[in-house]
Amino acid sequence: MEKCCNQCRHSPATPCKDYVNCRVEGPICHDDQKCKEKRREFLKHIVTEPGAERKKVVLCGGLNCGSAGAFSLADVFRDEIEKQGLGDLTTVVLSGCRGFCEQGPSVIIEPDRTFYRWVTREDIPEIVSVHLKEGGVVERLLYQDPQTGLLCRTCDDIPFYQRQMKVVLKHCGFIDPEDISEYIAVGGYRALAQAVNDMKPDGVLEEIKKSGLRGRGGAGFPTGKKWDTARRVPADKRYVICNADEGDPGAFMDRAVLEGNPHSVLEGMLLCAYVVGSDEGYIYVRAEYPLAVRRLRIAIEQAERYGLLGTDILGSGMNFNIKINEGAGAFVCGESTALMSSIEGNRGIPRIKVPRSTEKGLFGKPTVLNNVETFANVPKIVVNGGGWFASVGTERSKGTKIFALSGKVQNTGLVEVPMGITLRDLIFGIGGGIKGGGKFKALQIGGPSGGSLPEDMLDLPIDYESLTGAGAMMGSGSIVVMDDENCMVNMARFFLNFTERESCGKCTPCREGTTRMLEILERITTGNGNLNDIPLLEYLGGVVKTTAFCGLGTSAPNPVLTTLSYFRNEYLRHIRDRRCPAGECLALRQFIIMTDKCSGCGACAFVCPAKAISGEKKKPHQIDLDACIRCGRCYEICKKYKAIKRR
Numbered sequence: 001m002e003k004c005c006n007q008c009r010h011s012p013a014t015p016c017k018d019y020v021n022c023r024v025e026g027p028i029c030h031d032d033q034k035c036k037e038k039r040r041e042f043l044k045h046i047v048t049e050p051g052a053e054r055k056k057v058v059l060c061g062g063l064n065c066g067s068a069g070a071f072s073l074a075d076v077f078r079d080e081i082e083k084q085g086l087g088d089l090t091t092v093v094l095s096g097c098r099g100f101c102e103q104g105p106s107v108i109i110e111p112d113r114t115f116y117r118w119v120t121r122e123d124i125p126e127i128v129s130v131h132l133k134e135g136g137v138v139e140r141l142l143y144q145d146p147q148t149g150l151l152c153r154t155c156d157d158i159p160f161y162q163r164q165m166k167v168v169l170k171h172c173g174f175i176d177p178e179d180i181s182e183y184i185a186v187g188g189y190r191a192l193a194q195a196v197n198d199m200k201p202d203g204v205l206e207e208i209k210k211s212g213l214r215g216r217g218g219a220g221f222p223t224g225k226k227w228d229t230a231r232r233v234p235a236d237k238r239y240v241i242c243n244a245d246e247g248d249p250g251a252f253m254d255r256a257v258l259e260g261n262p263h264s265v266l267e268g269m270l271l272c273a274y275v276v277g278s279d280e281g282y283i284y285v286r287a288e289y290p291l292a293v294r295r296l297r298i299a300i301e302q303a304e305r306y307g308l309l310g311t312d313i314l315g316s317g318m319n320f321n322i323k324i325n326e327g328a329g330a331f332v333c334g335e336s337t338a339l340m341s342s343i344e345g346n347r348g349i350p351r352i353k354v355p356r357s358t359e360k361g362l363f364g365k366p367t368v369l370n371n372v373e374t375f376a377n378v379p380k381i382v383v384n385g386g387g388w389f390a391s392v393g394t395e396r397s398k399g400t401k402i403f404a405l406s407g408k409v410q411n412t413g414l415v416e417v418p419m420g421i422t423l424r425d426l427i428f429g430i431g432g433g434i435k436g437g438g439k440f441k442a443l444q445i446g447g448p449s450g451g452s453l454p455e456d457m458l459d460l461p462i463d464y465e466s467l468t469g470a471g472a473m474m475g476s477g478s479i480v481v482m483d484d485e486n487c488m489v490n491m492a493r494f495f496l497n498f499t500e501r502e503s504c505g506k507c508t509p510c511r512e513g514t515t516r517m518l519e520i521l522e523r524i525t526t527g528n529g530n531l532n533d534i535p536l537l538e539y540l541g542g543v544v545k546t547t548a549f550c551g552l553g554t555s556a557p558n559p560v561l562t563t564l565s566y567f568r569n570e571y572l573r574h575i576r577d578r579r580c581p582a583g584e585c586l587a588l589r590q591f592i593i594m595t596d597k598c599s600g601c602g603a604c605a606f607v608c609p610a611k612a613i614s615g616e617k618k619k620p621h622q623i624d625l626d627a628c629i630r631c632g633r634c635y636e637i638c639k640k641y642k643a644i645k646r647r
């Protein structure tokens with residue numbers, strides 16, 4: 001660990017209570033100009049002041065940008081910077097996801113926060129010479145607002161970012177998650193220092209209660225109440241667990257926080273441990289998140305080296321260690337009791353919830369289990385006060401919430417918004433509306449446990465109660481947007497297929513109920529349904545919802561029940577007319593060439609795998625419906641001329 005000189009005595013063996021402040025404002029224990037200068041020089045590499053000569057190239061190293069080639073760009077940048085003689089004045093770091101994954105690989109140049117999108121290795125020499133050397137801007141790589149046509153120079157000018165309120169994600173995409181100094185430089189571990197030096201555990205708990213923070217994993221249980229229960233139960237040992245077993249299809253909020261700012265989660269867990277009196281914590285994270293696991297391991301190792309994890313933390317007498325437990329990817333292991341069973345080395349299946357985990361959890365000891373986003377909120381609450389947090393949001397849902405936007409929306413990615421924002425603002429304001437000019441049909445919120453909401457519910461404010469009242473749920477925060485080319489029956493089948501496969505099989509309603517419901521949906525989407533299937537689905541859905549053992553089962557029917565409420569007519573069309581109005585169900589769709597629009601280009605015949613299309617060049621073509629296997633390739637290729645109709 002870095003010290004300014006030999007007078008600095010802080011180490012895990014001889015902890016100094018002022019260490020965190022000293023790293024940024026120090027040295028505190030001695031007055032030495034050289035040391036002060038050393039600290040200032042060091043900070044210049046991390047936080048570049050406006051107008052500073054020193055620049056910082058922050059390349060998005062989140063998984064999405066990384067898959068699009070970003071990981072290899074850092075070295076290309078470094079080589080080019082050296083080549084152009086700017087090595088002493090420029091730092092290059094890889095950050096975590098900054099949310100606008102659609103535009104990746106993206107690069108932010110500090111201190112002016114210029115945002116370059118879709119950067120390739122061929123663009124790098126120009127960025128280095130025009131921007132870093134000459135102080136200009138590479139305009140062709142700037143984001144252009146599709147509404148106004150204006151070029152946006154910085155992230156703060158981009159509507160996608162402007163309408164958000166970033167608390168948890170504030171530093172994701174801007175700091176190097178593999179360097180603890182960067183987290184400390186932007187205010188990290190101050191909450192911990194403040195808590196252990198100046199506050200009693202009661203005082204920290206008071207702020208958490210005052211904030212109104214509710215668990216971000218889905219159920220929305222008040223965090224302060226949970227911590228309070230765990231600390232009151234007499235015990236010789238208590239555990240803190242971070243649930244990072246993010247399993248919803250399309251959700252990557254937790255992964256982004258772990259990859260982009262892992263120390264914020266560690267600090268949140270430390271504060272929880274301080275409140276409840278725990279000395280051991282676990283992070284249960286999916287093995288399918290290798291980058292998150294790697295960055296977490298680095299963060300834990302660095303925090304231990306800096307004396308922020310381990311024994312006698314900051315000289316307070318507090319001991320706390322964190323272990324990582326990699327899950328094998330079973331969805332049910334996101335359920336708290338199944339997760340604990342898995343950590344204990346047993347099969348991950350849920351157990352009955354009395355006593356609750358706060359009384360008898362991991363290894364039979366009182367345990368606090370919160371998810372990644374919940375813990376990442378905690379340091380901000382401690383530093384800014386519970387009242388600050390509670391001033392954002394609605395009466396019963398406070399603070400902000402992160403959502404993963406996907407599907408037919410223009411701006412896919414990760415967004416953080418204040419609770420209470422409407423679904424319309426989220427989809428059309430931040431999300432930029434429907435991709436490709438389609439018409440909004442529905443959104444599925446809350447993943448497979450959530451529900452589908454139609455257009456006339458777009459003005460619903462996002463909070464726990466209003467979503468539950470509409471039959472959906474906040475869940476962990478995934479939102480899939482659908483347009484008029486999406487079939488709602490097929491969508492319900494897709495999510496039920498997921499939960500049916502992921503059911504652990506312990507209880508009959510979930511195991512058998514989801515299987516029977518899926519069979520019915522398969523019947524309907526292949527044109528073999530009958531009118532009795534609708535009341536049967538409703539009946540089975542109600543039984544599973546009220547009698548299944550755990551949250552996976554009780555929420556599994558939600559996509560089916562909400563689509564039956566809001567899109568019943570689509571079910572009737574599949575059953576009565578043997579037609580899929582959206583043209584998505586393979587067995588029920590037909591493709592027809594409209595002769596008045598067909599130019600006879602032959603592109604459809606070229607891609608047709610069944611050789612079902614015939615016609616002379618420059619003359620209207622025809623489809624042999626008996627030979628057609630309904631794959632839709634002709635429809636996709638002809639989208640520009642709109643000569644093929646799907647029905």
Ligand code: SF4
Pocket residue numbers: 332350502503504505506507508510511548549550551552553554
């Ligand atoms: S509801 Fe489903 S996942 Fe939960 S215990 Fe029953 S079978 Fe397992």
Ligand code: SF4
Pocket residue numbers: 591604607608609610611612613623627628629630631632633634635
């Ligand atoms: S849907 Fe597929 S099989 Fe049918 S005509 Fe078009 S390309 Fe050929």
Ligand code: FES
Pocket residue numbers: 060061062063064065066096097098099100101102104105106413
């Ligand atoms: S991974 Fe780069 S913006 Fe999301």
